[in-house]
C-alpha cells in the first residue's frame with residue numbers, strides 16, 4: 128500500500144474483531160511513530176502501550192463511555208512532555224511543540240496501522256487527569272491522544288471533506304487576471320479550484 132493509498136484508506140473504525148495484533152505489526156507501528164518529525168528532534172512525548180484486556184477496559188472507563196475502545200487488542204496513549212520541549216524552547220515548547228510532537232507521532236502510527244490492514248480511531252475525548260493518574264504518568268506528562276488498534280469489525284461510511292476551495296486560501300489572493308501566473312499548482316490556475 129502506498130502512502131496515498133493508506134491516507135485514503137484510513138477511516139475511524141469503532142468496532143474491532145477479537146483477534147490479536149502481532150508483535151511485528153506493533154513494532155512496525157511504533158517504529159513509524161518514532162520516525163515522525165519533532166521540534167528540534169527532541170521527541171517531546173511518550174507512548175504508553177496497553178495490551179492487557181482488563182487495563183484497556185479500565186482505560187476506556189475514562190473516555191466518556193467510549194466503550195468500543197475496550198474491544199481493541201492494543202491501545203497506544205500518546206503523551207506530550209512539556210518539560211522536555213520546554214527545556215529547549217521555553218514556553219513555545221511547553222505549550223505547543225510537545226503537543227505537536229505527540230500528535231504527529233499519533234498520525235504516523237495511525238497511517239502505519241492502516242498500511243498494515245489494521246483499523247484505528249483517534250480518541251481525543253477523555254478525562255485527562257484520570258487517564259494520567261490511571262497510567263501513572265510522570266508529573267507534567269499530558270495524554271493527548273488515545274489510539275485503539277485492531278482488526279476492523281465494521282464498514283463505516285466514508286465521511287465527506289470540505290472542498291479545497293473552502294479549505295485553502297492562497298495568499299496573496301489569485302485574481303482572474305493573474306490566474307495562470309503565480310499559482311500554487313505551477314501556473315495552470317487555482318490549486319483549490321475555488
Ligand SMILES: Cc1cc2nc3c(=O)[nH]c(=O)nc-3n(C[C@H](O)[C@H](O)[C@H](O)COP(=O)(O)O)c2cc1C
Pocket residue numbers: 137138139140141193248249250251252253286
Ligand atoms: C483530535 C481528534 C479527536 C478525536 N476524538 C475522537 C473521539 O474521542 N472519539 C471518536 O470516536 N472519534 C474521535 N475522533 C475521530 C473523528 O471523529 C474522525 O476522524 C472524523 O469524524 C473523520 O472521520 P474519519 O476518521 O473516518 O475520516 C477524533 C479525531 C481527532 C483528529
